[in-house]
Amino acid sequence: xxxxxxxxxxxxxxxxxxxxxxxxxxxxxxxxxxxxxxxxxxxxxxxxxxxxxxxxxxxxxxxxxxxxxxxxxxxxxxxxxxxxxxxxxxxxxxxxxxxxxxxxxxxxxxxxx
Amino acid sequence: xxxxxxxxxxxxxxxxxxxxxxxxxxxxxxxxxxxxxxxxxxxxxxxxxxxxxxxxxxxxxxxxxxxxxxxxxxxxxxxxxxxxxxxxxxxxxxxxxxxxxxxxxxxxxxx
Numbered sequence: 200x201x202x203x204x205x206x207x208x209x210x211x212x213x214x215x216x217x218x219x220x221x222x223x224x225x226x227x228x229x230x231x232x233x234x235x236x237x238x239x240x241x242x243x244x245x246x247x248x249x250x251x252x253x254x255x256x257x258x259x260x261x262x263x264x265x266x267x268x269x270x271x272x273x274x275x276x277x278x279x280x281x282x283x284x285x286x287x288x289x290x291x292x293x294x295x296x297x298x299x300x301x302x303x304x305x306x307x308x309x310x311x312x
Numbered sequence: 313x314x315x316x317x318x319x320x321x322x323x324x325x326x327x328x329x330x331x332x333x334x335x336x337x338x339x340x341x342x343x344x345x346x347x348x349x350x351x352x353x354x355x356x357x358x359x360x361x362x363x364x365x366x367x368x369x370x371x372x373x374x375x376x377x378x379x380x381x382x383x384x385x386x387x388x389x390x391x392x393x394x395x396x397x398x399x400x401x402x403x404x405x406x407x408x409x410x411x412x413x414x415x416x417x418x419x420x421x422x423x
Contacts, residue, residue: 203355205355230409232409232410232411234411234413239415240415240416241316241318241401241403241413241414241415241416242356242401242411242413243413244410244411244412247409247410254409255409255410257410289355289356291411300346300358300361301358301411302358303348303355303356303357303358304355305353305354305355306354306355
């Protein structure tokens with residue numbers, strides 16, 4: 200049973216560039232959430248996708264956008280990269296409804312120079 | 313606004329003894345709480361959870377206690393093993409599905 204997978208594992212970009220990160224949820228899961236984890240901090244919620252729509256959004260600017268595909272996989276796009284966007288980006292999947300546990304992928308480490 | 317706080321950034325414990333990790337929250341709407349464990353270069357791994365209708369939940373060596381009146385929860389690991397050395401995150405959620413995390417506690421189990 201495949202868990203949550205993310206690609207790429209590492210990425211280096213320069214300021215002003217755009218980046219796309221990808222996530223495949225755990226088998227049977229239909230909801231994908233994205234989190235940003237800065238060094239020394241806990242993960243911060245970016246947004247959640249369900250039924251191909253953004254269901255909820257955290258306190259992140261519009262430069263952060265996403266998409267969910269019919270097979271439940273998801274992408275996170277960040278435009279006009281800033282140095283402060285350097286972080287570990289985590290994808291978590293779950294089943295819709297109620298108080299459900301979110302299962303995390305290994306993350307994508309983004310470095311913005 | 314940090315709604316979930318883990319005030320101890322690190323904890324060192326001898327192998328075989330009990331590890332106690334603490335977590336405080338401010339949002340009274342939180343009704344489901346989780347603990348995750350994270351090794352370097354890996355994503356957080358789910359450990360144990362508790363609903364606000366309970367005050368204790370056990371799973372093997374791991375027990376989570378919830379004190380709603382104090383807005384406090386704790387994770388007990390007994391006995392501690394070298395493989396338990398990791399960063400532990402407390403998380404909480406309410407009706408809005410997102411998880412709010414603490415900053416984490418780094419546990420080191422000494423042989």
